[in-house]
Amino acid sequence: MKLKTTLEQWQTLLEIDKAGSIQAAALTLNKSHTTLIYAVKKLESQLDLPLLRIEGRRAVLTDQGKSLLRRANAMLEQAKTLEELSTQVASGLESELVVAIDHLCDRRWLFQPMQAFFTENSATSIRVVETSLSKTTQMVVEEQADISIINLPIKDYPSETFALVKLYPVVAKQHPLALVSSPTTADLAINRQIVIRDLGEKSQQDVGWLKSNQRITVENFDHAWQAVTEGLGYCRMPHHVIERYQDPDVMVLNLEHAHSYQVPLHLTLPKGVKTGPAAKHLYQLLLASAADRDGPVFT
Structure with a gap:
């Protein structure tokens, strides 16, 4: 389908609407007053619709002109974005x-x-x-x-x-470990531990204290937090995760000799x-x- 109109015509109409007069728009676009009048008349002829009327010294859009220009404005913005995008691609920016x-x-x-x-x-x-x-x-x-x-x-x-990330052992307040004032690693060993899975494809890597008799392995700390809140076990969590959830039903364990460490x-x-x-x-x-x-x- 061959288009009847051009982006330049719609840009002209937009500038006239923004400036409030054909003369002011002509200065903005660095074109003659006559050129803009001709462009608008041609656009109206192509669409068979009145788009602009003159009231004193002002150029005012008709209702049809306002309706069409709202849609044309989105098209002009897309064209502008497309040109900016092509410039960035040409400069070698990664897609x-x-x-x-x-x-x-x-x-x-x-x-x-x-x-x-x-x-x-x-x-x-x-x-x-x-x-x-x-x-x-x-x-x-x-x-x-x-x-x-x-x-x-x-x-x-x-x-x-x-950055520097601090990690703390946490547990739900209804968990048995929460009742121990200063738990030791021996206490941890007989309770279920929640750990994060190694996401690598080629090897299994274990880090930190992992001597609990039973583990739950999850994908990430968000899953681990949910398991903790359900009372399924304890987990060592980054400070920012504890801060984000701010759950009053979860507490930091005062673990003997291992209250926190940082990575x-x-x-x-x-x-x-x-x-x-x-x-x-x-x-x-x-x-x-x-x-x-x-x-x-x-x-």
Whole structure:
């Protein structure tokens, strides 16, 4: 189907409506008064509809003109976005980034810088992959991610400090461990432990104290929290998870010699010199946000 009208014609009508007169719109568009009158008359002829009327020195849209321009405005915005997108693509920006985020990381530490990233980049989509244990390493060494938030630095991959995560043992208040004033690891050993599964494909990696006689293995800390609230066992949780839920029915255990420990998080670029400009930009935004963020504290 051949279109009767052009984007330029609708842009002309939009500028006349915004300026309030043909003369003012002509100055904005750097065109002559006569050229704009001709453009509007031609548009009205093509559509067989009156779009504009003159009231004194003002140019006022007819009801039909208002109705059509509302729809045309969305079309003009899409055209503008398309041109911006083509400019960004032509400059070599990646169409998609893969960001791997270790399960210990507070997702807000990624999502907030992403907001700033998207205000400046409409060409690049982001796929977020949650990792744990060996999967965190795998995403880096196999270069499956453009940016990785990891825990300990990985051999031969430069990294920058990103955050410090404190972990605390928690349990539901109705759980038997909640009645012990200062439980020991011996008490933990005879109670069910909730642990996070290694998401890696090639190997099984165990970290931390895992001597309980019985375990429940789940996908992530959100699942673990639900298991804790149901009284199924105890779990060592990041401070930001405890803070997010703020559940009065869950308590932190005053565990003897092991009340808390902390894990550093780091940023790395798995693809090194092959990292694209969009990934580098998001990486810098993440570093800047880390510099502004205070370390988490739990009392």
